[in-house]
Structures are given as C-alpha cells and as structure tokens.
Amino acid sequence: MNxxxxxxxxxxxxxxxRPEVSTLRNYVGGSWRPAGDVEALADVDPxxxxxxxxxxxxGAAEVRTAVEAARAAQPGWREVPPQRRARAVLALRDGxxxxxxxxxxxxxxxxGKTLEDADGEVGRGIESVESAAAIPHLLKGExxxxxxxxxxxxxxxxxxxxxxxxxxxxxxxxxxxxxxxxAIACGNSFLLKPSEQDPxxxxxxxxxxxxxxxxxxxxxxxVHGGRAAVTAILEDPGxxxxxxxxxxxxxxxxxxxxxxxxxxxxxxxxxxxxxxVMPDADLGQAMPAIMGSAFGAAGQRCLAGSVCVVVGDExxxxxxxxxxxxxxSKLTIGPGDxxxxxxxxxxxxxxxxKVAEAIDRAASNGANLLLDGRGxxxxxxxxxxxxxxxxxxxxxxxxxxxxxxxxxxxxxxxxLNAAIEFLNxxxxxxxxxxxxxxxxxxxxxxxxxxxxxLGVNVGVPAPVAWFPFSGWKDSIDGDLxxxxxxxxxxxxxxxxxxxxx
Ligand code: NAD
Numbered sequence: 001m002n003x004x005x006x007x008x009x010x011x012x013x014x015x016x017x018r019p020e021v022s023t024l025r026n027y028v029g030g031s032w033r034p035a036g037d038v039e040a041l042a043d044v045d046p047x048x049x050x051x052x053x054x055x056x057x058x059g060a061a062e063v064r065t066a067v068e069a070a071r072a073a074q075p076g077w078r079e080v081p082p083q084r085r086a087r088a089v090l091a092l093r094d095g096x097x098x099x100x101x102x103x104x105x106x107x108x109x110x111x112g113k114t115l116e117d118a119d120g121e122v123g124r125g126i127e128s129v130e131s132a133a134a135i136p137h138l139l140k141g142e143x144x145x146x147x148x149x150x151x152x153x154x155x156x157x158x159x160x161x162x163x164x165x166x167x168x169x170x171x172x173x174x175x176x177x178x179x180x181x182x183a184i185a186c187g188n189s190f191l192l193k194p195s196e197q198d199p200x201x202x203x204x205x206x207x208x209x210x211x212x213x214x215x216x217x218x219x220x221x222x223v224h225g226g227r228a229a230v231t232a233i234l235e236d237p238g239x240x241x242x243x244x245x246x247x248x249x250x251x252x253x254x255x256x257x258x259x260x261x262x263x264x265x266x267x268x269x270x271x272x273x274x275x276x277v278m279p280d281a282d283l284g285q286a287m288p289a290i291m292g293s294a295f296g297a298a299g300q301r302c303l304a305g306s307v308c309v310v311v312g313d314e315x316x317x318x319x320x321x322x323x324x325x326x327x328x329s330k331l332t333i334g335p336g337d338x339x340x341x342x343x344x345x346x347x348x349x350x351x352x353x354k355v356a357e358a359i360d361r362a363a364s365n366g367a368n369l370l371l372d373g374r375g376x377x378x379x380x381x382x383x384x385x386x387x388x389x390x391x392x393x394x395x396x397x398x399x400x401x402x403x404x405x406x407x408x409x410x411x412x413x414x415x416l417n418a419a420i421e422f423l424n425x426x427x428x429x430x431x432x433x434x435x436x437x438x439x440x441x442x443x444x445x446x447x448x449x450x451x452x453x454l455g456v457n458v459g460v461p462a463p464v465a466w467f468p469f470s471g472w473k474d475s476i477d478g479d480l481x482x483x484x485x486x487x488x489x490x491x492x493x494x495x496x497x498x499x500x501x
Contacts, residue, residue: 021051021052021053021054022053022054023040023053023054023055023056024043024053024054024055024056024200024203025224026056026058026062026066026221026222026223026224027206027210027220027221028062028065028069028221028222028223029066029069029072029073029217030210030217030218034056035056035058035062035223035225036058036059036061036062038056038057038058038059038062038225039056039057040054040056040057041055041057041196041226042054042055043055043110043196043197043198044348044380045110045112045380046111046112046336046345046348046382047112047335047336047345047378047379047380048335048379048380049349049379049380049381049382052109052110053199053200055196055199055225056224056225057224057225057226057228057229058223058224058228058229059225059228059232060228060231060232060235060236062223062232063191063193063223063225063229063232063233063236064232064236064238066191066221066222066223067162067238067239068238069217069218069221070189070190070191070218070221070238071161071162071189072218073189073216073217073218073219074159074161074162074188074189074218074219077184077187077188077189077219078158078159078187080187082136082139082185082187084214085185085187086132086133086134086135086136086185087214088184088212088215089129089135089181089185090133091213091214092129092181092209092212092215093129093133095208095209095211095212096122096125096126096129096177096205096208097126099204099208100119100122100126102204103173103201103205104118105118106173106200107121107172107173107201108336108337109336109337110199110200110201111169111170111172111197111336111347112335112336112344112346112347112382113297113298113300113336114336114337114339114341114342115336115337115339116339117296117297117344118173118336121171121173122174124174124177124465125171125173125174125176125177125178126177127465127466128174128177128178128181128182128465128483129177129181130465131181131182131465131466131483131484132181132182132487133181133185135182135185135186138185138485139157139186139492141154141155141156142154142155147498148500150500150501151498151499151500152498152499153496153499154496154497154499155494155495155496156494156495156497157186157492157493157494157495158187158493158495159186159187159188159491159492160186160188160240160241160264160491161188161189161240162188162189162190162191162238162241163179163183163188163189163190163191163239163240163241163242163243163491164191164193164233164236164241164242164243165183165190165192165193165242165243165244166193166230166242166243166244166245166246166254167179167192167193167194167195167202167244167245167246168195168245168247169195169198169300169347170297170301170302170347171245172194172195172198172199172200172201172202173201173204173205175245175482176192176194176201176202176205177205178243178245178469178482178483178487179243179482179487180192180205180220182488182490182491183243183491184215184219184220186488186491188240188241188491189218189219189220189221190219190220190221191221191222191223191233191239192206192220192221192222192223193222193224193225193229193230193233194222194224196225196226198347199224202222203222206220206222230253230254230257231257234254234258234261234263235257235261237261239263240263240264241263241264241490241491242254242258242264242265242266243265243266243490244265244266244268245267245268245302245482246268246270247269247270247402248269248270248402248427248474248475249269251267251268251270251474251476252267252477254267254477255267255477255478265478266476266478266479266481266482266490267477267478268302268469268471268476268481268482269428269471269474269475269476269477270302270402270404270428270430270474270475271302271303271402271430271431271471272306272307272399272400272401272427273293273303273304273305273306273307273428273431273432274305274306274307274308274309274419274423275290275293275294275307275308275309275432275433275434275435275459276416276419276423276432276433276434276436276445277290277308277310277311277320277435278311278312278416278434278436278437278438278441279313279316280436280437280438280441281435281436281437282437283319283320283323285435285457286435286457287323287327288327289433289435289457289458289460290305290308290324290408290459291327291328291331291342291386292459292460293305293433293460294308294328294386294406294407294408295331295342295343295386295406295408296342296460297344298343298344298345298346298384298405298406299355299403299404299405299406299407299408300346300347300351300405301460302471302475303431303453303460303461303462304404304460305408305433305460306402306407306408306409307399307408307410307423308320308324308408308410309411309412309413309419309422309423310411310412310413311413311414311415311418311419312412312414313414317412321370321390321410324370324371324388324410325370325371325388328386328388328408329371331343331386333383333385343386343406345378345380345382345383346382346383346384346405346406347382348382349377349380349381349382351382351404351405352381352383352405353381354403354405355384355403355404355405355406355407356374356377356384358397358398358403358407359372359373359374359387359398359407360374361397362396362397362398363389365392365396366392367389367390367396368389368390368392369387369388370388370389370410371385371386371387371388373386373387373406373407384405384406384407386406386408387405387406388408388410389407389408389409389410390410390412391409394422395425396409399411400425400426402428416441416445420444420445420448420449423449423450423451424449424450426450426473427473427474428471428473428474428475429450429452429472429474429475430451430452430453430472431451431452431453431454431455431461431471432449432451432454433454433455433457433459434446434454434455434456434457435457436456436457442456450473451471451472451473451475452470452471452475452476452481453469453470453471463483463484465483466483466484467483468481468483468485468486468487469481469483470486
C-alpha cells in the first residue's frame with residue numbers, strides 16, 4: 001500500500017495472460033465438443049478490455065446432450081464403493097495442486113481479482129475437495145435396534161442422481177469446487193454451467209477432472225451459456241437437484257423454476273453485510289480488516305462488508321470516519337496481476353457503471369461522500385476507486401441494496417441495540433462482523449444478529465469447508481447450504497428401512 005491518496009497504476013494485460021481468442025467448448029461424456037450453432041459472448045479481460053475468449057451460449061439441445069451423458073454414467077458411478085470415490089476426489093485434489101498456479105493466474109486474469117486473492121480462492125476450493133474426501137464417514141447412516149419385538153430401523157443415504165450447478169462470476173474457481181467434489185463423492189453425476197462472464201477457470205478445473213482416470217467419462221460435464229442454458233437445466237426432467245449461487249433475484253428464479261419441475265434446490269443469493277465498530281474497538285486492528293472486507297476484490301464478494309455501522313458519540317464518529325478515509329486513501333488501485341494492487345478492476349464496465357450511478361444518485365440526494373472513487377475509469381471502464389459515503393438515511397439505496405462494488409456506506413448509531421436493529425432490517429442475512437474488545441458486546445451481537453456467518457474481530461468470516469456456508473433470509477432460497485454436512489444431505493436422499501426377520 002502506498003501513502004498519499006489512492007494510487008492508480010497502469011493497467012495492461014501481461015504477455016503471460018494473453019491467450020488466443022478461441023471459442024470455448026463444452027465437455028460432455030468425457031470429450032470436448034463445440035456447442036451447436038449458437039451465439040457467442042465475448043469473455044473480456046476486466047483490466048485491459050480485451051476479448052480473451054468467446055463463450056458459446058448453449059441452449060436446450062446442448063444441455064440435453066450433457067444430461068443424457070450424465071444420466072448414462074450415474075448408475076455405474078454409484079456402484080463404485082465410497083472409498084474409491086474418495087480416492088478419485090483425492091486424485092482431483094492432486095491435479096488441482098499440480099496446476100494451482102495456472103488456475104490462480106486464470107482466476108485473476110478472467111475475473112480481475114488480485115493474484116493473492118485468487119490464490120486464497122483456489123485454496124478455499126481445494127479445501128472443499130479435501131472435505132469431500134471424507135465421504136465414507138460422511139455418508140454413514142443411522143440405525144435403531146429393537147423399535148418393536150425383533151424390529152430394527154435403518155437410515156441410509158443414496159445419491160439424488162444428476163446434479164446441475166449454476167455458478168456466479170465472483171468466485172469462478174471456488175464456487176464450482178463447492179459443489180463438484182461433494183456431488184460426485186456422494187455418487188451423483190454432475191453438470192456445471194459456469195458464469196458466462198469468466199468461465200475459463202471452470203474450464204481448467206474440468207480439464208483437470210478429465211486427467212483423473214478414477215473419474216469416468218460422463219460423471220462430470222460442462223456446458224457454457226447464460227440464461228437459456230439455466231432455463232434448460234431447470235426444465236430438463238433428467239436433472240434431479242440444482243445448486244446455484246448468484247444474485248438474490250436470480251436465486252429466486254432458479255428456486256421457483258426448480259420447484260416447478262420437482263427438483264431439489266439450494267439457491268444462494270446476494271448480500272449486504274454490516275461491520276459493526278464498537279466504541280472500544282482497536283482501530284489499528286479493525287481498519288485493515290475493514291479495508292480488506294469492503295474493498296478486496298473491488299467489493300465483489302458475497303461476504304464483503306459494505307456497510308460500516310459506527311457505534312458511539314460525535315467524537316468517536318469523527319475518529320472512525322477519519323480512520324476509514326486515511327486507510328482507504330492508502331490503497332493502491334491497479335490490475336490484478338500487479339502484486340502492489342489492493343483494489344482491482346470490477347468485472348465489467350456495466351458492473352462499474354451500476355455502482356457509479358448509485359453513487360451519483362446518492363450524491364445528488366445529499367449523501368456525504370468522504371472519499372469519491374469515481375475518477376478515471378481506466379482503459380476498460382472497469383475501475384472504481386474506494387468510495388466511502390455517510391448515509392443520511394439509513395434506509396437509502398446505499399445502505400440497503402447490494403451494489404457489489406468498492407463502496408463502503410457509513411451508518412452511525414448510538415448503541416449496540418440500534419446497530420443490531422439496523423443490520424436486522426436488511427432483507428439479506430449472509431454475514432456480518434463486530435469489532436470490539438468486549439466479550440459481552442460480542443455475545444449480544446452473535447446472539448441477536450440475523451445473519452448466518454459472523455465474525456468477531458474478523459472482517460471476512462468465511463467458514464472453512466468443513467462447515468456449511470450458511471446465509472439466512474434472502475441470501476438463500478432452500479434449506480441446505482453449500483459445504484460441510486449440509487452438502488452431503490443435499491446431494492443424498494435418505495431411505496429408512498424397517499426390518500423384521
Ligand atoms: P447472477 O445472478 O447474475 O449470475 C449467476 C448465474 O446465474 C450465472 O451463471 C448466470 O449465467 C445465471 N443468470 C443470471 N441471470 C439469470 C436469469 N435472469 N435467469 C437465469 N439465469 C441467470 O450473479 P453474478 O453477478 O454472477 O454473481 C454475483 C452475485 O452472487 C452477488 O449477488 C453475490 O452476492 C452473489 N454471491 C452469493 C454467494 C453466497 O454464498 N450467498 C456467494 C458468491 C456470490
């Protein structure tokens with residue numbers, strides 16, 4: 001980080017990341033094949049604005065072919081003993097580790113985030129694979145002996161069948177890896193439809209799957225596309241369960257569509273997370289955590305702290321405002337592949353415009369902009385500098401809507417009760433954090449906050465893969481979350497057998 005105001009660095013795509021512009025292919029039944037005669041969308045490097053690949057917008061026909069391949073492979077895959085499926089997952093882990101650097105570079109180049117952040121993402125994805133490798137333990141059933149004379153009851157878990165996964169742009173490697181390893185470890189076959197904005201990391205993951213001989217053809221399939229492919233997944237009777245991550249509006253479309261056709265669904269939606277700064281918080285420790293949470297990945301994380309709720313009197317409010325502005329002014333803005341960068345470009349010019357327009361509206365409605373990042377948007381029109389605004393109205397667009405950019409809204413309140421009341425007024429319930437030195441305040445917060453992932457002096461409270469990623473309210477449609485024991489419950493059906501011999 002540099003001192004003396006946000007630093008803007010030259011943005012350009014490095015030679016190492018300048019791939020040929022080719023049209024991506026689908027992976028069906030163990031082989032790569034071009035999508036049919038469909039439109040293609042440009043996959044644009046967020047730093048340079050260059051087109052790096054063309055993404056075919058597959059339709060119902062491509063989805064159908066992939067579903068047929070997945071259905072054909074699933075019965076045989078289910079027969080493979082769980083220990084051997086676990087070994088296949090471990091072989092996938094080895095493959096990911098071997099090509100980790102390549103995957104990290106591709107995440108950074110395709111989505112725009114820094115290499116350090118991309119490395120963290122890939123590391124998290126690999127942890128999901130490691131967690132799924134415990135499948136022989138995780139799949140074990142239950143038994144109750146002697147419910148009547150000579151009668152025993154057993155519960156066993158069986159795969160649901162074919163799983164469709166639809167993933168967002170902001171974690172193009174980690175989120176496919178939240179779903180793929182558990183789904184196949186449970187004995188299902190799998191069809192992935194990655195984000196059309198940055199699908200190349202998913203393609204590399206599937207290339208690695210292809211190299212794992214323990215995973216038979218057809219168990220994992222990849223179909224590129226956008227809305228039409230999602231509609232086809234929702235309507236295809238050959239898909240039994242749908243895992244989704246994206247905006248809350250899309251989550252609702254996916255959840256309703258899946259239920260209409262009788263599929264099991266987990267649809268993880270958006271977020272608006274609050275970071276509560278108590279009067280006793282050590283600002284020296286809290287500020288780096290708040291900066292990372294609000295501005296890391298240019299605010300494009302579902303765990304981003306996008307509202308800072310400052311508890312205290314006028315003196316404390318001024319102190320926190322000044323500390324926020326001072327810390328944010330030191331952040332370096334630049335391309336993801338520059339190790340000096342703190343704040344990367346946004347994924348697209350359209351995403352940047354959406355946030356800049358919300359800042360325009362807030363400014364014309366009298367919001368107090370403590371730091372304004374709407375300067376030079378860079379060569380691809382994707383740069384937005386860190387922006388800090390004090391919301392005049394705590395129910396304003398800036399305080400309540402998910403804007404998904406490097407924008408931190410400050411809301412000021414008198415006490416912790418008011419802070420909790422504010423954050424519980426959100427339609428979302430993904431995450432939040434408190435910064436304090438008081439165990440009692442932390443306890444009141446963790447008891448009362450209506451969000452599923454909380455941090456105490458931790459700015460990005462992402463659970464490790466052995467726990468569920470457990471958003472509440474509009475941050476999920478469905479009951480079972482990604483990762484941990486929830487994943488195993490989602491990807492299996494319970495069967496209860498009552499026996500008398
Ligand atoms: P998005 O909803 O635009 O897209 C997600 C997926 O849905 C993509 O594969 C896309 O092709 C498809 N899609 C988009 N619009 C569609 C429509 N109208 N009908 C059918 N399919 C559609 O989300 P995004 O912008 O790629 O991702 C960012 C969002 O994801 C943010 O809201 C973020 O909070 C959320 N997110 C949530 C979590 C979580 O765990 N809750 C994690 C990561 C991201």
